[in-house]
Amino acid sequence: MKTEYASAVAAVKAMESTLMTQNDIEQLINTSTKSERQAFIDSRNGDVKNISDVWDMLMTFASDSxxxxxxxxxxxxxxxxxxxxxxxxxxxxxxxxxxxxxxxxxxxxxxxxxxxxxxxxxxxxxxxxxxxxxxxxxxxxxxxxxxxxxxxxxxxxxxxxxxxSEFMKRYAALISACADIKTAYRCSKMGKSRQFLESAVCGSSELDKEALIRSALSGVEALYDYLKKSGYGEAAELLKENPAGFEKWCDDVIMELAADARMQAFGVEPLAAYYIAKEAELKNIRIINVCKESGTAREIITERMRKLYV
Amino acid sequence: MNSMGLALAIIGAACASLFAGIGSAKGVGLVGEAAAGVVSVDPNKFSKVLILELLPGTQGLYGLLTAILMLRKIGILGGEVASLTTAQGLMFLGAAMPIAIVGLFSGIAQGRAAAAGVGITAKKPEHNGKGIIMAAMVETYAILALLVSILIINNIAV
Structure with missing residues (x-):
């Protein structure tokens, strides 16, 4: 019976309560000055200031993982x-x-x-x-x-x-699939050669490398069709409309995987899930800071927010 | 005096405390690990996680109780050592089995459930009671096994 990392998982669960909620993100978007935002972030994050702090904490419990x-x-x-x-x-x-x-x-x-x-x-x-x-x-x-x-x-x-680990296999496959789609899309737009695509596309259990390259060489419409057939229809639609939306979709897919893993009481999965959640939270904070500095509309900032873990 | 009968009865008493004790030790150890993780982040939750850590400890006590009852009955603890036939010895050994085996597995299972309950306490301390109830459900089977062991011990004619 798997009972690994009981201590680390419990510590992570205690820290999950400090992760930002939807309400916190909205409050952060509503702040007007940088110092106001920083004060709010400091009040939520406590000792965990950046992703390296999260990693150091995980390594104190699970350095052998x-x-x-x-x-x-x-x-x-x-x-x-x-x-x-x-x-x-x-x-x-x-x-x-x-x-x-x-x-x-x-x-x-x-x-x-x-x-x-x-x-x-x-x-x-x-x-x-x-x-x-x-x-x-x-x-x-x-x-x-x-x-x-x-x-x-x-x-x-x-x-x-x-x-x-099934969780890590799925994580690696999804990250690779998203990266391959981005590469295929860009190469298709730029008219890159088969030779370049073959060296740049990695392939994964999610998408067939050869079929992806072939569709990218035939043009973006063929690429969209291939993605639709491969269960990545939503990704294809987003790429068509707005590539930034596709970037958000990639992060959200990983977050959905993490959200499933957090239900587990033992094992490495909840630890990895917490790290992914914290990464997404920090990305959201970065997006809010940049958008607020550049005067981006509130609706657009909300639209760009990555899915949350809590 | 048939020494084989007595030896079997003593082995039974030893099994009751040994296996149930191992179950509890494993269970309490696992919850302790999880509890330490929570306390390292929030020391204020110590009292709440302590209740969960105590839960898998009962199997060891049940094993000890069974062993004492058996040792008293055969006269090792107080009184005169009884003369047991091999059949009587096997009956005592059989009487120890419910709490020995159920104690071992329920101690470990309760430890897992309580360690998961520590996760509830860590994240949502106000729902601590739910974690305790879920872990306590496992206790039912340890109590049933203890009951069967006691009933058998009490009804063995010495």
């Missing part, structure tokens, strides 16, 4: 991209580094500076070597970016399959 580390793969690979490009162009990579991450900035810098990819986690080593070789040979940042992005999604799906 391989499943949770998958949540940071996107950050890890983003940092890989950032450090690689910064080092090639002699810039300081620190400003591009995002936290939390499974790999420190120093490790990444050392891996490229000393050409020691072996100090990186196993799932990043080959990608680091290939991306470095590709970028130094072609100086094509877009090509190396797409290689790293695709590798990140593949690594997520592989690690999720290896750890056997």
């Amino acid at each position: 391989k499943e949770l580390k998958i949540l940071l793969y996107r950050n890890d690979f983003h940092n890989l991209k950032a450090v690689l490009k910064a080092m090639i162009s002699n810039r300081d990579p620190e400003i591009y580094y995002v936290s939390p991450s499974n790999v420190t900035l120093e490790e990444l810098k050392k891996a490229f500076r000393d050409k020691e990819a072996d100090i990186l986690p196993e799932h990043m080593r080959d990608t680091a070597r290939s991306a470095y070789e590709l970028l130094t040979r072609t100086l094509d940042g877009q090509l190396s970016d797409s290689l790293i992005d695709c590798a990140a999604l593949e690594a997520m799906q592989k690690s999720a399959a290896d750890c056997g």
